[in-house]
Each structure stands twice: as C-alpha cells, then as structure tokens.
Amino acid sequence: MKHMLAAAFAMAGLLGAAPVAAQEATTYSFDGSFEDATFAVENAIVNRGLVIDYRSHVGDMLNRTGEDVGSDKKIYDKADVFLFCSAVLSRKVMEADPMNIAHCPYGIFVTDRDGKVMIGYRNLPDGPMDEVEKLLDEIAREAAEG
Incomplete structure (x- = not known):
C-alpha cells in the first residue's frame, strides 16, 4: 500500500503519459476514466x-474499512491491483535466484x-528482475x- 501512496503523491500536477519514478513505483497518468484505465490494463x-490471477479492489477495501480503523480520510475514489504471472519470466528469474519468488505475482495498479x-507498478530490484x-x-x- 505504501508504494501506491508514494506513487499517488509523485503524480500530483503531472500531465501526459510521462513516467514518474517514485521511490517505490513508476506511474503513468491516464487521460480517461478509471473504468477505461482498468479495461486498458486488463x-x-x-x-x-498472460492470465490475470486476481483483481484486488484495494480502494473499495480502504473506503469500506476506514471508519473501523479510526480514520475518516478518503485515500482513493477507486483503486485496483491486477495480479498476474509469466511462466517464462518467472522461471527465468527464479532460476537466477530462487528468492525472486518474493516478487511474484507481478502487479499493475490503477488509481483514481x-x-x-x-x-x-512497483519498482523491482536490479538484476534478473529487470526483464520483469x-x-x-x-x-x-x-x-x-491507449
């Protein structure tokens, strides 16, 4: 979650699809609706x-549980994370270092x-994960x- 917050603040005021490398994430602004962006990512x-293993509705969870954890701050209007893997790349990076399992599955997030x-997406360590x-x-x- 920390990476999404860092990415969100890094994007403030930026226009176009220029990448922004926050400490933990790289982001691109999307000129359109959240629904169009999630469709484009999918x-x-x-x-x-590639097969999407899971679509996590992070924004819904945060909005639903805020009061339960003592917060009234709305972080996102909407936020989803798409989790997926590549058998070819995963095998390659884990043969290079079995501890690269820590980065699997891979995720692309969309926020509004x-x-x-x-x-x-979350930035990954240099080396074998560069290809991912x-x-x-x-x-x-x-x-x-688009």
Whole structure:
C-alpha cells in the first residue's frame, strides 16, 4: 500500500503519459476514466497471453474499512491491483535466484484520486528482475497511452 501512496503523491500536477519514478513505483497518468484505465490494463495483460490471477479492489477495501480503523480520510475514489504471472519470466528469474519468488505475482495498479487516474507498478530490484520490470513498464505504458 505504501508504494501506491508514494506513487499517488509523485503524480500530483503531472500531465501526459510521462513516467514518474517514485521511490517505490513508476506511474503513468491516464487521460480517461478509471473504468477505461482498468479495461486498458486488463487488455494489455491478456493480449500478451498472460492470465490475470486476481483483481484486488484495494480502494473499495480502504473506503469500506476506514471508519473501523479510526480514520475518516478518503485515500482513493477507486483503486485496483491486477495480479498476474509469466511462466517464462518467472522461471527465468527464479532460476537466477530462487528468492525472486518474493516478487511474484507481478502487479499493475490503477488509481483514481479526485478524477486523476494513473496506472503503475512497483519498482523491482536490479538484476534478473529487470526483464520483469520491462514487461510491467510495457504493459503500464501501453495501457496509459491507449
């Protein structure tokens, strides 16, 4: 969750699909609705022959549980994370270092804060994970550019 907050604050005031590398995430602004952005992300993943394992509705959970945890702050209007894996890349990076399992599954997030929609992903460690990060960037960039 921390990476989404850092990414959200890093995006304040930016326009276009230029990448923003926050400490923990890279994000792209999306010129359109949250629903259009999630559709674009889903297509960008599936069109590569990848299967979405899970779509986490993080924004709904935060909005639903805020009062229960003593907060009245609304963080996102909407926020989802798409979780998926690539058998080819996962095998490659885990053969290089079995501890790369810590980064699987891979995720692309979509957020809407006050009508500003963005798409992004968590930055991964340098080395074998560079190829996975390249895939994440291609998916996020394709979805953001429409």
